[in-house]
Amino acid sequence: MTQIKNIGVFTSGGDAPGMNAAIRAVVRAAMYYGIEVTGIRRGYDGMGKGDFFTMNRKSVSNIIQRGGTILKTARCDDFRTPEGRKNAYEQLVKNKVDALVAIGGDGTFTGAKVFGSEYDIPVVGLPGTIDNDLVGTDFTIGYDTAINTVVDAVDKIRDTAESHDRLFIVEVMGRDSGLIALRTGIATGAEAILIPESKTGLEGLFNRLEFGRKDKTSRIVIVAEGDDTAGGAFEVGRLVQEKFPNYDTRISILGHIQRGGAPSCMDRVLASRVGAAAVEALRDGHRNEMIGLINGEIAYTPFEHAIKHHQGIDPNMIKLVEMLSM
Numbered sequence: 001m002t003q004i005k006n007i008g009v010f011t012s013g014g015d016a017p018g019m020n021a022a023i024r025a026v027v028r029a030a031m032y033y034g035i036e037v038t039g040i041r042r043g044y045d046g047m048g049k050g051d052f053f054t055m056n057r058k059s060v061s062n063i064i065q066r067g068g069t070i071l072k073t074a075r076c077d078d079f080r081t082p083e084g085r086k087n088a089y090e091q092l093v094k095n096k097v098d099a100l101v102a103i104g105g106d107g108t109f110t111g112a113k114v115f116g117s118e119y120d121i122p123v124v125g126l127p128g129t130i131d132n133d134l135v136g137t138d139f140t141i142g143y144d145t146a147i148n149t150v151v152d153a154v155d156k157i158r159d160t161a162e163s164h165d166r167l168f169i170v171e172v173m174g175r176d177s178g179l180i181a182l183r184t185g186i187a188t189g190a191e192a193i194l195i196p197e198s199k200t201g202l203e204g205l206f207n208r209l210e211f212g213r214k215d216k217t218s219r220i221v222i223v224a225e226g227d228d229t230a231g232g233a234f235e236v237g238r239l240v241q242e243k244f245p246n247y248d249t250r251i252s253i254l255g256h257i258q259r260g261g262a263p264s265c266m267d268r269v270l271a272s273r274v275g276a277a278a279v280e281a282l283r284d285g286h287r288n289e290m291i292g293l294i295n296g297e298i299a300y301t302p303f304e305h306a307i308k309h310h311q312g313i314d315p316n317m318i319k320l321v322e323m324l325s326m
Helices: 019-032 043-049 082-094 106-118 143-164 179-187 201-211 232-243 265-283 303-308 315-324
Strands: 006-011 036-040 052-055 099-104 123-127 167-172 192-194 219-224 249-253 289-294 297-302
Touching: 006 019, 006 043, 019 036, 019 099, 019 265, 036 043, 043 082, 082 106, 099 106, 099 265, 106 123, 106 303, 123 265, 123 303, 143 167, 143 179, 143 219, 143 249, 143 265, 167 179, 167 232, 179 192, 179 219, 179 315, 192 201, 192 315, 201 232, 219 232, 232 249, 265 289, 265 297, 289 303, 297 303
Parallel strands: 006 036, 006 099, 099 123, 123 289, 167 219, 167 249, 192 219
Antiparallel strands: 036 052, 289 297
């Protein structure tokens, strides 16, 4: 067992429902093993500025059900520089932090990978991102809550779409990944989805509108915000209105409501499991790895693999959208 006395925990990048549950698990698992915990506010920015505080059981009471992150999050350009990382390391030494748990996504782990290679401090990561775009875990913390938020919103949009015989183009988050759009498109019975991974989305949408059923009282199209081929919901709406002026087309950008809200049961349990596993991983000598869950079992994936090999899109899922929207 590695003799770790003080674990620093922080959240970085976009917030995700379930981050607080993960923080809670890290703190309580560490205390179970007699390890102190230092909370680091505002991610790498707070690390460089020494924005640290001692955490205990009371620090994480009544937070498992809360969205967002009690540790806050922020961008930090300074950490991208060797001088910034050196300053952050000096702050950790000053506060006697000898291991780190980083909760975040691609950018968070990129920073952790570089930092862990430059300084002799073990770092492990927890996958906290609504995009579900990391390899090494079946689901990321926040993804389940986010897609259920989208489904709830789109179900309500369809009510008004049916009342007015309208076509709604709904934009969801997913700058580099269409997984939110794909899964919610299936769950809401969308007529089409447009995602970065598929280059035929706009053409398929036009074919569906021109040759598909004419008796539908509502149509829902889900667009991932990162779909460069289509240009986002407003551009898709403009092209649809231009080509099909007979459709009463409306645009809805769901935006940041997808990040907020109380985490689902699945996200709370996932965050709790990987949070506790992160502490045990550090005790066992793991470093520069993301802790995930694959087929119900704890899995360890090197940062480099987790951030460079994004989850792919199952073509059968895309086919399923087309099949079920007839």
